Amino acid sequence: MTQDKESVSAEDSLIARYFKPLATDRGALGLVDDAAILPSLGDDIVVTTDAVVEGVHYLATDPPDTVARKALRVNLSDLAAKGATPAGFVLTLALRSKEDAWLRPFADALGEDSRTFACPLLGGDTVSTPGPQMVSITAFGRVPQGRMVGRTGARPGDLILVTGTIGDAALGLDVLTGGAVTAALASDPAAREALVSRYRVPQPRNVLAQAVRDHASAAMDVSDGLAGDLTKLCAASGVSATVDVASVPLSAVAAGLIARDAVCAETLLAGGDDYEVLCTVPPAQSDALIAAGRAVGLAVTAIGTIVAGHERPRFFDGQGQELALKRLSYSHF
């Protein structure tokens, strides 16, 4: 709690130096106002908010550029799963350190991602904290009126589709924390690196947003673990599901670890941090969604079927044996 006029300009100049270059949208008003303007354009505005805390959602040793990318991308991933086109974001940064060595790569990476995903910074707040740093982002997207893809529309008979591969990020966290995977991949630094990268820098599937909006009956992104997230989607829709675990798309590294029993399926299915799109699609439309993925180089894979009922989704292995998952999700609580 300092009180002097120098310190006011310290916050202002921090914003001017690091974040004004990111505020390219007219509605950001150059970050000199108390508020930003998001013109309606007749669309519905989709709002999502996700925070990452040092030591909880990212490691204190994670490079600042990956912290920035992860903070924005976990929100972009929500927009993708809702079928929304990114429109901008606001940033709250709780800083312990205000060192250029941290802020410069953080702001540069955030700016790069905001351009890549056409999601400009609209405003924000920087506050001091004695505690762990925290990056809280609220992101906005647009969908035509009434067209946001929710969680409640899954119907018995719908196919369950998922983008990309599942479980790599959980394996990456295991590597970073010196778990079993580290030893299993002792002789393969490139594989370890690839997994760590999946943990630190999610690949939100915004290229597929319009196809999700056009074809999915329900969707969400996989952030807390495929098993737990599918359970939530089914609960919201009042349905159940069966999943063919052998169909769940794995990277070559993850498949290799499974093949030699270095990790179990549960680690991948309940691991979290995937940031892939999980959606349900009427069978007649699944080919169209898969083709839309193929057109942008993104695998979209059917992993199961929505069924009537209220019990938790059931997972079956290649032999038709049901897997009893001891946990469904990664959780911070």
Next chain:
Amino acid sequence: MTQDKESVSAEDSLIARYFKPLATDRGALGLVDDAAILPSLGDDIVVTTDAVVEGVHYLATDPPDTVARKALRVNLSDLAAKGATPAGFVLTLALRSKEDAWLRPFADALGEDSRTFACPLLGGDTVSTPGPQMVSITAFGRVPQGRMVGRTGARPGDLILVTGTIGDAALGLDVLTGGAVTAALASDPAAREALVSRYRVPQPRNVLAQAVRDHASAAMDVSDGLAGDLTKLCAASGVSATVDVASVPLSAVAAGLIARDAVCAETLLAGGDDYEVLCTVPPAQSDALIAAGRAVGLAVTAIGTIVAGHERPRFFDGQGQELALKRLSYSHF
């Protein structure tokens, strides 16, 4: 970093227990989706974000109900100054303690304020932190297209108006931290209480939002100190200002402290946490804004004039002597 299925439902049940009752808007989707919907209705959406950190923006000893009210109201105050009607908010809560004794009064007060100000909870994120608690709110308002009141429209000749009274919150913080005001008001617990209440629970001026939109050429809320905030407004508009300090509206308690030299004008002018509306108004429209305030029982007072130039605003006492302010603002940096 716990990993078990109980803990997933712990976060979900925390949200269901405390925050779902606040999510009364259809667009909140009952807080079971990853995102909320803000229908456009043809308006511009005004976005503002402000965070409060324990030990920085509020005291660890502040009651949880006042923390909730302050966190929401500092954002409502921004909307009021922008001429916007509240439309909803999203909440990020970084919690160290998940005790009912803290969360229950926090959520109840937040719910009460969200009803009072017609600003429903649309979504949010709860995260664990080992550090100080933090409440980050992004609030949304509506204005007809192109009608948000900015900081850049002040013109020479415009009158400078401010709502309510200035400086009470700064005096309240002084009381809470055992400063000089505590001794000066040793025999007046009611006065101390009133000042503390101004610090802990701002009174955002949303009732005046439409009149601000109709009459003000520029506006912002006073959050970091009247002197510093006016300086920012003038800089954004490319103008300067003269302020008649004797006209700055003070509460009876603040005026009494000034009269007996217990505090100096600078404490009030640079103190911060006022959450009053500061605006500039063409002279022909000032009576209309003052009358709009009177109609809702809110004092609106002319304190000076916008003048041409780029120097910092100048403050004059009742004798026409210029005050040399050593500081302009309260700042957390």
